[in-house]
Amino acid sequence: MNKIKVENNKIITDLDQSLFYDEYKLKIIKNTNVMIDLSETKKDITLEIETKENTVSSIIILSHLTNNYFNYKIKAYSKLNIVHLAVDNTDIINVDLKGKEANVNYHYSHLNFKKNQVTFNVNHLEDDTESYLVNHGVTLTNDKLIFEVNVYVADNSKNCICNQDNKIIMLKSNTSSILPNLLINNQEVEANHSAYLGSFNKNILFYLESRGISKNKCYELLLKGFLLGEVKIDKQLQDWFFHYLNIKKV
Amino acid sequence: MALELKKLNCTIAEKKILNDFSLTIEEGQTHVIMGPNGTGKSTLSHIIMGDPIYKLDSGDILFNNESILSLSPDQRANKGLFLSFQNPLSIEGVSNSEFLRTALAEKTGSKVGLFDFVKQMDQAMDDLKMDEKMLHRSINKGFSGGEKKKNEILQIKLLKPSFIILDEIDSGLDVDSLKIVGDNLKRYQKENPKVSILIITHYPRILDYIKPDFVHMMVHGKIVKTGNITLAKDIEQNGYRLNDVSENDINE
Ligand SMILES: Nc1ncnc2c1ncn2[C@@H]1O[C@H](COP(=O)(O)OP(=O)(O)O)[C@@H](O)[C@H]1O
Ligand SMILES: [Mg+2]
Numbered sequence: 001m002n003k004i005k006v007e008n009n010k011i012i013t014d015l016d017q018s019l020f021y022d023e024y025k026l027k028i029i030k031n032t033n034v035m036i037d038l039s040e041t042k043k044d045i046t047l048e049i050e051t052k053e054n055t056v057s058s059i060i061i062l063s064h065l066t067n068n069y070f071n072y073k074i075k076a077y078s079k080l081n082i083v084h085l086a087v088d089n090t091d092i093i094n095v096d097l098k099g100k101e102a103n104v105n106y107h108y109s110h111l112n113f114k115k116n117q118v119t120f121n122v123n124h125l126e127d128d129t130e131s132y133l134v135n136h137g138v139t140l141t142n143d144k145l146i147f148e149v150n151v152y153v154a155d156n157s158k159n160c161i162c163n164q165d166n167k168i169i170m171l172k173s174n175t176s177s178i179l180p181n182l183l184i185n186n187q188e189v190e191a192n193h194s195a196y197l198g199s200f201n202k203n204i205l206f207y208l209e210s211r212g213i214s215k216n217k218c219y220e221l222l223l224k225g226f227l228l229g230e231v232k233i234d235k236q237l238q239d240w241f242f243h244y245l246n247i248k249k250v
Numbered sequence: 251m252a253l254e255l256k257k258l259n260c261t262i263a264e265k266k267i268l269n270d271f272s273l274t275i276e277e278g279q280t281h282v283i284m285g286p287n288g289t290g291k292s293t294l295s296h297i298i299m300g301d302p303i304y305k306l307d308s309g310d311i312l313f314n315n316e317s318i319l320s321l322s323p324d325q326r327a328n329k330g331l332f333l334s335f336q337n338p339l340s341i342e343g344v345s346n347s348e349f350l351r352t353a354l355a356e357k358t359g360s361k362v363g364l365f366d367f368v369k370q371m372d373q374a375m376d377d378l379k380m381d382e383k384m385l386h387r388s389i390n391k392g393f394s395g396g397e398k399k400k401n402e403i404l405q406i407k408l409l410k411p412s413f414i415i416l417d418e419i420d421s422g423l424d425v426d427s428l429k430i431v432g433d434n435l436k437r438y439q440k441e442n443p444k445v446s447i448l449i450i451t452h453y454p455r456i457l458d459y460i461k462p463d464f465v466h467m468m469v470h471g472k473i474v475k476t477g478n479i480t481l482a483k484d485i486e487q488n489g490y491r492l493n494d495v496s497e498n499d500i501n502e
Contacts, residue, residue, distance in 0.1 A: 207341070
């Protein structure tokens with residue numbers, strides 16, 4: 001897998017011919033997989049990621065305790081599958097679907113300890129563009145997490161699909177919120193959104209516990225399921241992400 | 251002595267759901283509770299299992315002579331109690347295999363690898379005519395009513411409880427699935443003669459497979475009549491004939 005890693009101020013890249021990197025700009029030329037590891041830098045990063053036409057690529061992003069700005073530009077007939085694991089980040093994520101049939105599948109999982117806001121802007125700028133957003137956050141302290149999700153469909157963009165699933169599980173009480181804004185200027189659109197803010201369902205917890213699973217283990221199962229669901233990533237990455245659940249367990 | 255329910259009283263939203271409910275189920279016995287909808291059967295099963303949303307006003311539950319009232323649901327499960335839910339819950343994102351492996355690991359103290367686990371489950375799933383793919387799907391998500399009930403039986407085969415409560419195990423099952431579920435339960439009982447079973451049901455269909463020692467009729471939160479299989483057949487034919495149950499039986 002291709003790799004970009006930021007360690008403090010140093011950027012280490014290990015990339016093949018399928019992508020090109022220069023000065024915080026990444027250009028995807030052919031179908032590819034890349035991991036962007038920002039978990040070990042304290043520096044706030046602004047990163048632009050652009051695809052060429054006719055590509056299908058997967059990106060995994062790890063980030064920790066930084067304020068980052070990601071700007072994606074997806075060209076015609078291209079698809080980006082992004083899995084973004086964030087620990088205590090304040091992120092701005094901007095996705096421009098710039099060409100016909102541009103498609104983004106963004107799975108954003110967030111563990112929140114201090115106050116953070118994550119803003120998504122998804123802009124459907126052409127016909128037949130599709131966006132699928134899963135934003136799942138867990139707050140582990142009394143500090144709040146805000147998800148602001150702005151989806152824009154331009155008036156001349158026909159037959160777009162925009163799906164969003166925004167959920168925050170609060171393990172401690174706080175004033176987290178989800179702010180979805182749909183700005184749809186074209187009638188021929190398929191839009192679905194769901195939002196949930198709260199704790200795990202008591203009946204579900206009881207069902208798991210009734211099978212002899214301790215409360216802590218139940219939470220672990222449910223949290224992992226909630227944060228990753230069907231997403232398949234290496235055990236090593238899962239371990240990195242989930243070890244934060246244990247560290248701050250009070 | 252297996253399970254002793256002693257004068258259980260439970261009130262929900264100012265409505266009395268269990269009214270001095272008492273019943274003793276000995277090791278190896280099979281009891282049936284039949285009763286109209288809303289009479290408190292599922293509530294009773296949840297209370298036995300320790301569902302924290304229900305609080306008893308009074309009464310005690312003894313399992314093998316020890317009160318289990320202060321135990322959490324997982325502690326009760328690890329003592330050998332198992333509740334097959336009337337409506338098993340679907341849990342998105344948690345795979346059936348992860349769930350079952352975790353439950354097994356909590357019971358045995360060691361986690362089995364996925365590969366060995368799947369191999370171990372092969373026979374059990376075959377017995378239940380379940381597709382192996384179901385192991386890798388989210389718990390009960392998109393399962394039909396029958397598949398959910400089979401999944402409950404699969405958990406029994408895996409966790410090997412000594413006291414089983416079957417809450418409406420036959421609802422949502424077609425004739426073929428009922429036979430599969432019934433045969434599997436019958437075999438489990440044969441292989442574990444000490445197992446006690448409490449069957450909660452509307453219809454005596456499942457009793458073609460598991461022969462009850464006692465049949466109880468429950469109305470308004472208490473047992474109003476006890477008999478054998480004949481009572482079950484009678485209820486099936488004639489309904490609960492609530493008029494026969496005097497106010498005295500209900501409110502002492
Ligand atoms: N969690 C609950 N909240 C409010 N009412 C409940 C709850 N659980 C059960 N009840 C009420 O208790 C009564 C008994 O329900 P239940 O035990 O499900 O009956 P059964 O299983 O015999 O059909 C019903 O009137 C039901 O509405
Ligand atoms: Mg019921």
